[in-house]
Amino acid sequence: MDQTVERSPNAQRGFRVQAPLVDSVSCYCKVDSGLKTVAGARKFVPGSKLCIQPDINPRAHKTKSSRRERTRFQLPLLPGLPDDLAIACLIRVPRVEHNNLRLVCKRWNRLLAGNYFYSLRKSLGMAEEWVYVLKRDRDGRISWHAFDPTYQLWQPLPPVPAEYSEALGFGCAVLSGCHLYLFGGKDPLKGSIRRVIFYSARTNKWHRAPDMLRKRHFFGSCVINNCLYVAGGECEGIRRTLRSVEVYDPNKNRWSFVADMNTGMVPFIGVVYDGKWYLKGLGSHREVLSEAYIPETNTWTPISDGMVAGWRNPSISMDGKLFALDCRDGCKLRVYDEITNSWKKFIDSKLHLGSSRSLEAAALVPLNGKLCIIRNNMSLSLVDVSSPDKQVETNPHLWENIAGKGHIRTIFTNLWSSIAGRGLKSHIVHCQVLQA
Structure with a gap:
């Protein structure tokens, strides 16, 4: 702090130090955050007890610079360790304890609420x-x-949101590996809906997402290239089944229509296999239909091969192979053989x-x-x-x-x-x- 020196009328008394005129806004902030203690301030401001101008309210002036100054002296994540080493320790804590970690302090809660913590766990194979x-x-x-x-x-x-606590025929899918989406369905009171919500495994909370473009229930859904596809189904008030298909891109955070199916369908089984989305369901006249969607060309193709003929629910595509159950309790598995175009015991x-x-x-x-x-x-x-x-x-x-x-x-x-x-x-x- 600059000081103004005046010559005393009595030269033998030496010099008298006069406190300069200062801005009341910056006075407390400079003394408190820069010197930290009143004792430190007295070394540079002779005769001061609390501040250069004691009538300043210390709580009235908290500027952005003071907040930035305080962040420089925030406590470490783990005492005695730099933050990078502390994070290396925290990412190794089992997932079952993550909710307890959030309760330790605000810095831990902010760390686990962000994407950096879980992205680091995933990149290091600890997810x-x-x-x-x-x-x-x-x-x-x-x-x-x-x-x-x-x-x-x-x-x-956390409980399922009220709009899905009694819903029928809604869809469920996972995007980005950690977000579980619930979409569409039929509300007992409101009928068909197009609402979309998602649960984040990182924050352990439910969030809203943009609604679908069309109300529908009992439809088919899948995920291709981290985009959510929805096809067919029914809509209350419309007697025929739906042909429309829409896709949600989480990067753009919006829905858009793609090519319609050849015929309307209420799918009861679907799977993504070999880069195609296969659907099997009932048409408007209760006949069994099956189609395949090709994302590269945005086209639908009717199929009637051996894969569809022996296809049973539930099924899954894993490691480039298509598996399905062969008994009611799931103790037998079958696998689809492309060479013979048939299902075999696995x-x-x-x-x-x-x-x-x-x-x-x-x-x-x-x-x-x-x-x-x-x-x-x-x-x-x-x-x-x-x-x-x-x-x-x-x-x-x-x-x-x-x-x-x-x-x-x-x-x-x-x-x-x-x-x-x-x-x-x-x-x-x-x-x-x-x-x-």
Whole structure:
């Protein structure tokens, strides 16, 4: 701080230091943030007790420069470590503890709420995959939980938004590996809707997305090149089935129409295989139809080959092969052979569970490089489809049932599993895998 020196009338008294006239806005900020303490200020301002101008309200003037100054002295993420090393430690914390990490402090919460933390986990191969199951309970309402395969536990999640708590015929898909989208469907009171919401596995919260261009329910959907495609279905008030197809691009954050299908359809099975989107469903006259969409040419082609003839739900395309179940409880798998244009037996677990509704296989998803089978009673099986020549008897890890291990960990999950097993009206609606 500059000082003004005046010559005293009495030269023998020496010099007298006079505090200069300063701007009241900058006075407190300079003394407090620059010198940090009043003791430090007294070294440069003789005779001052609190500030050069004691009538300044210290809370009245907080400029952007003062805020920037404070950020320079913020506490480290981990005491005694630079932030880059602290982040290297935090990204190694298991995903199940991430909600607790957010509660430690504001800096940790901001770190885990951003994309950098999880992008770093993904690039270093530390991202964990969880299975997310949406289920319609006996009362007709939608509930959902996430399965952690590392600890084999079902984890609680924030409730499904009210608009989808009782919806029928809605779609479900995953974009960017960590965003689970719910779209379209039929509300019991409002009818067909075009609303779109998504859940982020990184923030553990639900968010809104742009609505679809057309109201529809019981339609087909898929993801190609991280774009969401929706085709066919029904719309309340229109007696015929829909032919329209639309696509959502998350980078542009908007929907747009693409080529219509040749005929209207209510799909009951679909899969992306060999760069094409295959759909099989019922037409307006209840006849079975099948078409394939080619994204490169934006065209639809009718198909009637051996793949469609023996195609059963659920199915999945994984490692360049098309798999489907061969029995009700999902203990047998088939694979499509392009050479013979037919389905062949692939692998048998040799341990069949039964044919009840609760044991029926509802979905196939890829999980940590293996094929995961999910049944209505929330039991899971992992199948290593990379080595089908090995016998199940000699390799127990080829077909592994991980169902009951997680449910006996807590009273809640154990009770929930028992209820799900008895309730024939309870069934899985959608199943997806999210990374974080």
